[in-house]
Amino acid sequence: MVRIILTLAGVMVLGLSLRPLFLPPEFGEHGYYRPGAVSDEANRQARNMTTESCLECHPLIRKIHVAGVHKDISCEFCHGAYADHIKRDTVVGIMPVVRGENIRTLCLRCHNKIVQARPPEMIKLVGYPEHQTDKKVRREHVCNECHHVHAPMKWVHEAREMMGLPKDQEVHSSWTK
Numbered sequence: 001m002v003r004i005i006l007t008l009a010g011v012m013v014l015g016l017s018l019r020p021l022f023l024p025p026e027f028g029e030h031g032y033y034r035p036g037a038v039s040d041e042a043n044r045q046a047r048n049m050t051t052e053s054c055l056e057c058h059p060l061i062r063k064i065h066v067a068g069v070h071k072d073i074s075c076e077f078c079h080g081a082y083a084d085h086i087k088r089d090t091v092v093g094i095m096p097v098v099r100g101e102n103i104r105t106l107c108l109r110c111h112n113k114i115v116q117a118r119p120p121e122m123i124k125l126v127g128y129p130e131h132q133t134d135k136k137v138r139r140e141h142v143c144n145e146c147h148h149v150h151a152p153m154k155w156v157h158e159a160r161e162m163m164g165l166p167k168d169q170e171v172h173s174s175w176t177k
């Protein structure tokens with residue numbers, strides 16, 4: 001018993017004497033409120049940033065993105081968090097870029113008709129593969145062969161213009177049937 005009590009008392013004394021080393025300077029001055037906590041949080045780099053913060057360094061993407069129907073979609077939804085790519089204004093990591101067949105999965109996460117809870121006036125939905133068989137292409141084709149990922153209607157509008165059709169005319173009846 002005596003040994004146990006002595007050991008516990010030793011541990012307590014050691015703990016109490018080391019405690020100040022692990023506490024921030026103003027801890028306890030205002031009870032449980034530590035003023036420095038606010039500036040500590042404010043100085044931490046945010047993991048996520050705005051689309052505008054990405055576009056500062058990607059002027060070519062800016063030109064396409066802000067003019068397209070995806071202008072309100074955050075870059076980070078498709079590419080991942082700012083903090084994995086940039087620290088203190090320098091590139092520290094390469095952003096993931098979805099390629100090949102995985103692009104279809106990415107697009108359908110938002111545009112799949114199966115997700116019936118999304119009202120059509122908010123977002124246009126398509127069925128896969130019906131959307132592609134409608135246009136007489138095979139299911140193996142990937143969405144970005146017809147839709148620019150950063151401005152999905154860009155090439156569709158350009159094609160309509162080349163064919164002398166009005167910008168908002170439905171395409172399928174005249175160009176695929």
Ligand code: HEC
Binds near residue numbers: 054080085090096097
């Ligand atoms: C401080 C400037 C800067 C900012 C801010 C920035 N980037 Fe970049 N980004 C670069 C540079 C430089 C490269 C080229 C890196 C290389 O090829 O080594 C790059 C490359 C990329 C790539 C291509 C990777 C590849 O495999 O080809 C993507 C995608 C990308 N950035 C997306 C983003 C997104 C999304 C954001 C915002 C969350 C962003 N960038 C913010 C400078 C920036």
Ligand code: HEC
Binds near residue numbers: 051100
């Ligand atoms: C809807 C999803 C989506 C959004 C939103 C998006 N991207 Fe991309 N991005 C992609 C895909 C998919 C690719 C690969 C394109 C390909 O291979 O055709 C790509 C490619 C890129 C590339 C590399 C080009 C290349 O082929 O190496 C850069 C840089 C980039 N995006 C930056 C951005 C920035 C900046 C934003 C925000 C303004 C953004 N992206 C928004 C899906 C997206």
Ligand code: HEC
Binds near residue numbers: 103123
């Ligand atoms: C984060 C969700 C999201 C992702 C991922 C996404 N989109 Fe979109 N897309 C939208 C929203 C929101 C709009 C604007 C509302 C609308 O017009 O449907 C839109 C608009 C569109 C439109 C124009 C529809 C129209 O007639 O106005 C097309 C085409 C489109 N996206 C294709 C794609 C393709 C191709 C991909 C994959 C590269 C993709 N989208 C990925 C959300 C998304």
Ligand code: HEC
Binds near residue numbers: 132141143145147
């Ligand atoms: C063969 C080319 C082609 C491919 C591949 C393709 N699309 Fe389209 N898509 C079009 C055209 C053209 C339109 C214009 C509207 C129309 O004529 O139906 C369109 C329209 C859309 C629209 C708007 C629909 C509406 O109701 O207005 C969405 C969303 C869309 N596509 C998403 C996708 C997605 C997601 C994929 C991949 C699974 C994809 N598209 C693959 C050619 C294509």
